[in-house]
């Protein structure tokens with residue numbers, strides 16, 4: 001009976017997920033015509049294109065190596081009794097109490113994966129430093145790493161403690177409480193992360209009064225998007241790359257511009273980027289992401305519960321039930337696998353949403369020439385591959401490529417979009 005309820009709830013969640021995704025994601029928005037893209041590519045300086053390609057060719061082995069290694073470690077820990085053994089050991093100093101197993105066992109399992117991939121992360125750092133993208137010393141890089149471990153430990157520790165408290169006290173109905181709790185956590189985090197976690201890594205200061213700030217606030221007002229503030233992040237202490245983004249919902253919403261952007265780009269280009277970010281706010285992309293994330297996470301908890309009656313899986317991991325902390329390794333393996341499978345779909349959705357925000361910027365500013373100049377500058381400063389290999393773009397790219405974005409501006413200028 002319990003399983004029937006779970007399966008029914010899962011079905012309802014998936015239907016809502018599909019309806020929300022159908023309504024809120026601009027599916028029918030193919031990239032700009034390929035001839036326009038090739039024309040744009042032709043106009044980029046050849047040495048810049050070559051440098052971007054060389055940079056990404058050097059990064060590739062480390063990136064895919066890390067991906068593969070993470071999967072292998074997760075599968076080895078999750079589908080052998082190794083993970084259960086690790087969790088048992090971690091809980092031993094506390095008499096094997098389930099809460100100690102949940103928190104410390106979770107840390108132990110994640111730590112193994114982090115340590116194994118650490119050399120690849122360090123390798124990546126040497127490459128981004130050599131190409132002048134990163135401005136971080138090894139010391140600063142290590143501090144960032146430790147900070148992200150600490151943030152992950154706090155959020156992960158709370159999530160694990162919460163989850164296993166529920167499975168402990170509601171062994172039959174944990175899927176229902178767990179799904180609701182997980183969805184709630186996703187919503188909470190999307191409010192809290194920008195305000196609490198982002199300042200751990202960067203300092204944010206309100207943009208100084210002046211023509212640019214006035215223009216950005218006027219742009220937001222003209223667009224009908226309430227923005228609390230325009231903040232500048234001190235990204236230059238870490239990178240030479242430029243970026244801007246919008247984060248937070250409702251009262252925590254703000255436009256954030258990297259300080260690198262203000263020194264490297266023309267004010268009109270900053271306006272163009274901000275117009276793109278306002279597009280995200282106006283179309284409720286952060287909210288959409290939060291809702292889809294919450295629904296997806298709730299569904300994942302129920303899938304986990306249903307998988308828990310698959311004896312083969314449990315005996316691989318050497319556990320009695322999927323709801324005990326000793327199954328954390330198995331949990332991590334399933335999450336890692338699901339993440340890899342869902343990645344290309346998420347990237348596809350993201351690219352379509354980004355293309356819509358680009359169009360918003362074009363319409364709002366009515367200035368495709370500056371938009372194209374800004375894309376060119378973003379590509380140059382961030383050492384993008386302006387026209388990456390098609391398979392890589394399909395699998396992983398969260399944004400349209402530089403030439404796709406330049407081509408979109410050209411199509412818009414001709415009145416085609």
Ligand SMILES: [Zn+2]
Nearest residue numbers: 276280354357
């Ligand atoms: Zn965007």
